[in-house]
Amino acid sequence: MHILVADDDPVVADVVRRYLERDGMNVMVVGSGSQALDELERNQIDLAILDVMMPDVDGIDVCRRIRSGSHPNLPIIMLTALGEAEDRVLGLESGADDYVAKPFSPRELSLRVQSVLRRASVSAEPPAGRLSDGEVVADLASREVLVAGRPVSTTKREFDLLTFFLGHPDTVFSRDELLERVWGWRFGDLSTVTVHVKRLRAKLGDASGIETVWGRGYRWSCRPAGGLQEART
Structure with missing residues (x-):
């Protein structure tokens, strides 16, 4: 699985990357919303983790662009600041599948990633009718x-x-x-x-x-x- 992590905090991004790689994921890290959008067009991505607060294009806007663009069904997890209920609601309303509040347990995030990926998996023969x-x-x-x-x-x-x-x-x-x-x-x-x-x-x-x-x-x-x-x- 190929995971895109977009967070302008290099410490957070590195911790997330190491935990996901330990679980066998291929992880690409970027530090801004515009870089995240560029990588989505250049690479095959199975799930995106987006920090809400990022330079140039924030995570909410990135999520909206993904949903209205060429990857409308891409699984998305938002990272939000602790206690910022408005950010969490905006993230969900913009189309995110899940959110995790900072500070967070890297293990919990890894489990959330696996859960969202399981739900996003498509069977070889989709149901008819x-x-x-x-x-x-x-x-x-x-x-x-x-x-x-x-x-x-x-x-x-x-x-x-x-x-x-x-x-x-x-x-x-x-x-x-x-x-x-x-x-x-x-x-x-x-x-x-x-x-x-x-x-x-x-x-x-x-x-x-x-x-x-x-x-x-x-x-x-x-x-x-x-x-x-x-x-x-």
Whole structure:
């Protein structure tokens, strides 16, 4: 696996590099956001670790450019300053898959990298067919989402969350359950789930079936007309 680490603190970057290399990763380190974007265009990268505060182009902007550019599904982990909740939320809203707050345990970061990579791995034979409800259609093979026949761009994590909801209609899931069953994590900040639900709702608009069940979690409520359909090709 090829990991890109973008952090202008050479001490932090070196520690991260050594831990990831110990786990068998190939690591490339850069010190600015613009360098990170350049390397992404020149090299095959499997996951990017981006510090929020970097010179010229910050990590949030780099993440947004990745999501809107030629690598929309690249797994991304953000590094944020301890206590900077706004940075963490902005990172997730910009499309990051996970974040780790500084100061952090290098071992924890390494485990997060492995978890995100596992979730990002694509099977040799992607599932066929589609899941749909009302105007929302999710094609499992192409990972394309349509709303009223129009394509809607989603990150890999947003697509996974949507298909999980569509595959379990009218069932309430707590944020802890979603974190474990969609993200594959048994621990983590539950705001990760909250932010991804918010982003997915915004992208689906009025077609969204995601409902908040206060004090319990979220559920996908099927549309009255037609309901959930699963088609196999």
